[in-house]
Amino acid sequence: MAVAPAYHESLPYIDPEPSPEALSAARALIASEQQTSSTSTPPPLPPLREPTFSPAISAQLSRIQSSQPPQPPLDLSRYEAQELPPLSEDAALSETAQATTRRALQNAFVSSAYLSSRAQNLALLDAHGRNAWLLSNYHLEAELRSLERDLAATKRDIDLVNAARAARQTDVKAEMQGLEHNWRAGVGRVLETEIAVQELREQIRHELRSRAAAAEPSQS
Numbered sequence: 001m002a003v004a005p006a007y008h009e010s011l012p013y014i015d016p017e018p019s020p021e022a023l024s025a026a027r028a029l030i031a032s033e034q035q036t037s038s039t040s041t042p043p044p045l046p047p048l049r050e051p052t053f054s055p056a057i058s059a060q061l062s063r064i065q066s067s068q069p070p071q072p073p074l075d076l077s078r079y080e081a082q083e084l085p086p087l088s089e090d091a092a093l094s095e096t097a098q099a100t101t102r103r104a105l106q107n108a109f110v111s112s113a114y115l116s117s118r119a120q121n122l123a124l125l126d127a128h129g130r131n132a133w134l135l136s137n138y139h140l141e142a143e144l145r146s147l148e149r150d151l152a153a154t155k156r157d158i159d160l161v162n163a164a165r166a167a168r169q170t171d172v173k174a175e176m177q178g179l180e181h182n183w184r185a186g187v188g189r190v191l192e193t194e195i196a197v198q199e200l201r202e203q204i205r206h207e208l209r210s211r212a213a214a215a216e217p218s219q220s
Contacts, residue, residue, distance in 0.1 A: 014176055026166040077107070 018026075053061065063070070 009170055011176070013166050014173050
């Protein structure tokens with residue numbers, strides 16, 4: 001047959017507040033226990049594992065360790081307006097001029113694609129951004145109202161539990177106080193009985209010693 005576990009619950013609606021002397025004694029016991037536990041040797045910690053980093057993080061750590069300046073950021077000149085470099089008629093057919101012109105045209109294509117995509121995104125934002133923002137706010141407000149309802153329900157449940165605890169403890173307050181009084185009285189009577197038994201034993205020993213001392217001269 002399984003034995004139900006015992007649950008020890010505090011009785012804040014019955015038990016009085018502890019006195020300053022009781023609190024000081026409890027704190028002293030806690031402090032002494034902490035000192036005793038701190039003097040014992042704690043178990044050794046497991047060895048640390050070697051960290052593993054990605055190649056990019058390893059490169060940055062090496063750069064910081066060698067005190068090198070950070071690399072320059074991405075070149076954003078390709079997204080700016082491009083202009084062909086001025087070329088003379090003689091240099092227009094040279095390979096250097098062709099490479100320079102090709103690079104300028106490539107940057108112009110990149111800039112054109114970027115600006116076209118940005119214009120499209122701005123147009124979409126202008127057309128649908130307000131509605132999307134309002135819809136997002138609506139969903140956030142609905143979620144906030146749901147959380148507030150859950151919070152109110154939880155607080156109501158806590159109040160009901162505390163009220164039930166207070167009612168149950170108040171109903172048995174007189175009985176608990178009577179049992180405590182009877183227990184203290186019973187412990188007191190046990191102690192009084194033990195003291196009386198000890199005193200009676202001392203009286204018996206004293207009487208035996210007195211009789212033994214009185215019988216010794218007559219025997220001699």
